[in-house]
Amino acid sequence: MAAWARAVRGLLLDVSGVLYDSGGDGGVPIAGSVEAVRRIKASGLKLRFCTNETQATREKFVKKLQGMGFDISVAEVTAPAPAACRILKERGLRPHLLVHDDLIPEFAEIDKANPNCVVIGDAAENFTYANLNEAFRVLIGMEKPVLLSLGRGRYYKETDGLKLDVGAYMKALEYACDVQAEVVGKPAKQFFESALAEMGVPPQQAIMIGDDIVNDVGGAQRCGMRALQVRTGKYRVDTAASLTCLVMDIKNTPGIKEKRMEAWKNCHLSPLLSRRTGSNYFMLLFFFSFPTLQLTSENNYPDFY
Amino acid sequence: MAAWARAVRGLLLDVSGVLYDSGGDGGVPIAGSVEAVRRIKASGLKLRFCTNETQATREKFVKKLQGMGFDISVAEVTAPAPAACRILKERGLRPHLLVHDDLIPEFAEIDKANPNCVVIGDAAENFTYANLNEAFRVLIGMEKPVLLSLGRGRYYKETDGLKLDVGAYMKALEYACDVQAEVVGKPAKQFFESALAEMGVPPQQAIMIGDDIVNDVGGAQRCGMRALQVRTGKYRVDTAASLTCLVMDIKNTPGIKEKRMEAWKNCHLSPLLSRRTGSNYFMLLFFFSFPTLQLTSENNYPDFY
Numbered sequence: 001m002a003a004w005a006r007a008v009r010g011l012l013l014d015v016s017g018v019l020y021d022s023g024g025d026g027g028v029p030i031a032g033s034v035e036a037v038r039r040i041k042a043s044g045l046k047l048r049f050c051t052n053e054t055q056a057t058r059e060k061f062v063k064k065l066q067g068m069g070f071d072i073s074v075a076e077v078t079a080p081a082p083a084a085c086r087i088l089k090e091r092g093l094r095p096h097l098l099v100h101d102d103l104i105p106e107f108a109e110i111d112k113a114n115p116n117c118v119v120i121g122d123a124a125e126n127f128t129y130a131n132l133n134e135a136f137r138v139l140i141g142m143e144k145p146v147l148l149s150l151g152r153g154r155y156y157k158e159t160d161g162l163k164l165d166v167g168a169y170m171k172a173l174e175y176a177c178d179v180q181a182e183v184v185g186k187p188a189k190q191f192f193e194s195a196l197a198e199m200g201v202p203p204q205q206a207i208m209i210g211d212d213i214v215n216d217v218g219g220a221q222r223c224g225m226r227a228l229q230v231r232t233g234k235y236r237v238d239t240a241a242s243l244t245c246l247v248m249d250i251k252n253t254p255g256i257k258e259k260r261m262e263a264w265k266n267c268h269l270s271p272l273l274s275r276r277t278g279s280n281y282f283m284l285l286f287f288f289s290f291p292t293l294q295l296t297s298e299n300n301y302p303d304f305y
Numbered sequence: 306m307a308a309w310a311r312a313v314r315g316l317l318l319d320v321s322g323v324l325y326d327s328g329g330d331g332g333v334p335i336a337g338s339v340e341a342v343r344r345i346k347a348s349g350l351k352l353r354f355c356t357n358e359t360q361a362t363r364e365k366f367v368k369k370l371q372g373m374g375f376d377i378s379v380a381e382v383t384a385p386a387p388a389a390c391r392i393l394k395e396r397g398l399r400p401h402l403l404v405h406d407d408l409i410p411e412f413a414e415i416d417k418a419n420p421n422c423v424v425i426g427d428a429a430e431n432f433t434y435a436n437l438n439e440a441f442r443v444l445i446g447m448e449k450p451v452l453l454s455l456g457r458g459r460y461y462k463e464t465d466g467l468k469l470d471v472g473a474y475m476k477a478l479e480y481a482c483d484v485q486a487e488v489v490g491k492p493a494k495q496f497f498e499s500a501l502a503e504m505g506v507p508p509q510q511a512i513m514i515g516d517d518i519v520n521d522v523g524g525a526q527r528c529g530m531r532a533l534q535v536r537t538g539k540y541r542v543d544t545a546a547s548l549t550c551l552v553m554d555i556k557n558t559p560g561i562k563e564k565r566m567e568a569w570k571n572c573h574l575s576p577l578l579s580r581r582t583g584s585n586y587f588m589l590l591f592f593f594s595f596p597t598l599q600l601t602s603e604n605n606y607p608d609f610y
Contacts, residue, residue, distance in 0.1 A: 129432045136460065136469050154481045155441065164441050164481050171480040172473035176459045 010046035010201035012078075012192070012220070013037070014210030015061075016053060016156060017233015020068060023159030029068040030232050037071055048199045049077045050192070050208065052151035052185040052215065054121035054166065056102040058082070078195040080150035080185030081106035084119055087184060093146060095119040098135040098169075100126060117146035120173065120181075122153075122166045132169065139177045147173055151185040153215055157234050186212075187219025196223075315351035315506035317383075317497070317525070318342070319515030320366075321358060321461060322538015325373060328464030334373040335537050342376055353504045354382045355497070355513065357456035357490040357520065359426035359471065361407040363387070383500040385455035385490030386411035389424055392489060398451060400424040403440040403474075405431060422451035425478065425486075427458075427471045437474065444482045452478055456490040458520055462539050491517075492524025501528075 016022050019033045040047050049072060053061055058081075062074045081103055088095060094111050097104065099121035107119075118139045123131070139145045153165035170181045185191050196203055203224035210216020211233030220227040321327050324338040345352050354377060358366055363386075367379045386408055393400060399416050402409065404426035412424075423444045428436070444450045458470035475486045490496050501508055508529035515521020516538030525532040 125434055127434045127437070129430055132432070132473075133466075133468050136473075137467055140460070140467060154483075155445070161438075162442055162445060163438050164477065168437075168441075168477035168481040172469065172477040175476040176469050176473040178459075 007205050008045070008207055010048070010196070010199045010206040011040055012048050012050040012195055012199070012206060012208045012225075013040075014186075014208075014212070014216050015049055015051040015065070017211035018209060018230050019065065019070060021157055021159055021233065022055075025159065026064055026067075027159060029070070034069040041071060046199045046201055047076065048195050050186065050195045050210075051077065051079050052122075052153060052166075054080055054103050054150040054185075055100040055124060057105050060102060078191070078198060080121070080191070083191060083194060084148055084150060084184045085110055087148065087182075088117075088119075093117040093148075095148070096135060096138040097121075098126065098131055099123050099150070116142065117148060118173070119148045119150065120166055120170055121150035123169070124163070127164075127169055132172065136173060136176050139173060139179065145177050145179040147177070147179055147181040149181040149183050149185075151215065152181070152183045152187070153212060155234065162234070186210075186215040187222070189219070189223050192220060192223040192225065196225075312510050313350070313512055315353070315501075315504045315511040316345055317353050317355040317500055317504070317511060317513045317530075318345075319491075319513075319517070319521050320354055320356040320370070322516035323514060323535050324370065324375060326462055326464055326538065327360075330464065331369055331372075332464060334375070339374040339376075346376060351504045351506055352381065353500050355491065355500045355515075356382065356384050357427075357458060357471075359385055359408050359455040359490075360405040360429060362410050365407060383496070383503060385426070385496070388496060388499060389453055389455060389489045390415055392453065392487075393422075393424075398422040398453075400453070401440060401443040402426075403431065403436055404428050404455070421447065422453060423478070424453045424455065425471055425475055426455035428474070429468070432469075432474055437477065441478060441481050444478060444484065450482050450484040452482070452484055452486040454486040454488050454490075456520065457486070457488045457492070458517060460539065467539070491515075491520040492527070494524070494528050497525060497528040497530065501530075 013019070016027075018030070019037065020027045020029045037047070051061075055061075056064070058074050058077050058079050061079075062072055062077060065072050081099075084095075085107060087093070088110050094113060094115050094117070095107065096115035096118045097107060097112065098118060099107075100123050103121055115138055118135050120135065139147060147170070149166060149170040151165065152167040152170055154167050155162050155165050157163075170183075173179070174181055192203075192208070196206055199206070206225050208216055208220030208225050208227040209230060210220075210227070211230050213229055217227040217229050318324070321332075323335070324342065325332045325334045342352070356366075360366075361369070363379050363382050363384050366384075367377055367382060370377050386404075389400075390412060392398070393412075393415050399418060399420050399422070400412065401420035401423045402412060402417065403423060404412075405428050408426055420443055423440050425440065444452060452475070454471060454475040456470065457472035457475055459472050460467050460470050462468075475488075478484070479486055497508075497513070501511055504511070511530050513521055513525030513530050513532040514535060515525075515532070516535050518534055522532040522534050
């Protein structure tokens with residue numbers, strides 16, 4: 001095993017699209033994921049759940065996951081709403097909230113009178129024409145508009161199909177008000193740093209695992225971590241943005257360089273995995289089971305770009 | 306009067322925010338605007354109404370304006386929906402429509418089965434969470450997503466306040482699908498050129514009059530026309546984007562350069578007018594009444610930038 005891989009002490013794990021597929025019915029766990037969390041914890045690695053989930057309080061979110069069989073507690077979850085509350089308090093900001101009804105309790109202690117900023121989360125059904133116009137009017141009415149966005153995801157997968165995520169609505173307000181949102185949550189560097197601090201592991205000793213190539217993989221890389229993209233959740237339809245992905249490599253396999261080159265040319269995304277793995281967690285368990293495997297970044301393949 | 310001003314033969318006139326303020330009750334004419342249209346027509350200038358209106362068919366739109374007292378006919382109106390229909394036919398595109406219910410008849414002759422593009426207009430109440438997700442899924446499901454946007458306005462003013470315009474929702478879909486929309490309507494050059502061709506006047510002999518500094522003024526300027534921003538409609542809240550505005554100047558007025566410089570520094574937008582005019586049409590009538598006035602472009606004031 002490579003030196004850096006031996007040094008890995010902690011994992012950050014995305015939740016939606018990695019551990020379960022969300023949906024109107026609460027969602028369903030992804031095959032193998034309950035077992036994967038159990039094995040990671042048993043391995044002695046530190047683990048933290050790093051999510052952009054903003055459709056529920058952490059309490060409600062964790063309860064749902066526990067109901068699916070996951071070994072998870074509120075204290076292990078890093079999520080945007082508490083991070084946003086810290087920012088609001090620090091800067092004396094009073095938010096107009098455009099968020100999911102179930103997230104509102106997270107802001108219970110925040111002064112919301114006479115708003116001087118807008119906080120947007122994945123409001124889902126609350127993304128009505130009227131609510132968007134209202135948030136827009138509050139924002140455009142400010143001398144210096146302040147927009148905090150709980151994540152900047154493009155879309156996500158629910159059991160009944162793909163849905164627009166908060167990032168799309170953030171862009172609508174950014175454009176209408178000619179303002180740049182401050183993103184709280186992945187891929188913000190500060191957010192990953194909080195999660196690492198809470199885990200007590202420096203970035204070079206941690207791996208981020210997620211289904212979003214920009215917000216999970218890209219964000220973690222910019223923070224100095226290595227990252228792994230799983231092939232569940234939004235994975236399939238996200239390949240166009242996959243140029244910064246990490247790939248798994250097998251050392252000393254005959255003909256591997258040619259195969260790799262061919263595969264990279266075809267799909268530009270962790271191609272060896274796609275040939276070798278059917279399931280999401282095979283990859284992860286493989287990594288911790290076989291010392292002949294090594295994670296290498298795309299930067300090792302300049303000849304392929 | 307300057308040589309170019311003497312050569313002016315035609316006017317393009319924006320409608321919403323210039324002639325009337327729209328709203329749930331049909332809207333109300335802006336004071337002086339019925340008379341202004343009458344005077345422009347009586348002056349012998351060619352006139353064309355150049356609108357990004359996509360909440361109704363041209364027939365319904367014109368009927369509403371006639372009801373307010375405006376001298377206007379369907380044949381005098383250049384609007385995005387008919388322009389989009391020409392493009393759809395030329396390129397064999399079958400649209401999924403995310404538009405206002407009242408605009409749908411404009412697409413009556415267009416094949417909409419098995420869509421291979423999305424057309425977005427100012428859908429207003431049709432901008433629901435479900436409808437946006439549906440348009441998104443159609444778009445993301447295409448091998449090469451094609452998004453036609455009927456305008457790219459940020460927002461507009463209705464009688465009950467500001468509303469997000471189609472441009473904000475266009476940006477949401479652009480971001481979610483990593484695609485660039487093709488804009489049909491202002492500020493697209495082709496759209497202005499159609500309006501000029503229909504009027505039979507070359508760009509250097511025409512003036513565009515609108516309330517939107519980007520879509521009316523900026524678009525017209527890029528097309529080689531001069532343009533005038535009125536101070537009604539969305540004007541007040543749009544000053545941040547006003548760097549390309551045209552200003553009116555008074556020749557040989559003592560101290561005018563100093564005043565101009567001070568005003569430009571303060572607000573970057575047709576400042577002399579703001580001091581001299583209370584009403585929208587004062588400016589326009591002034592221009593056609595007083596030969597001592599001259600329209601000059603910001604390019605004449607390089608020292609102010």
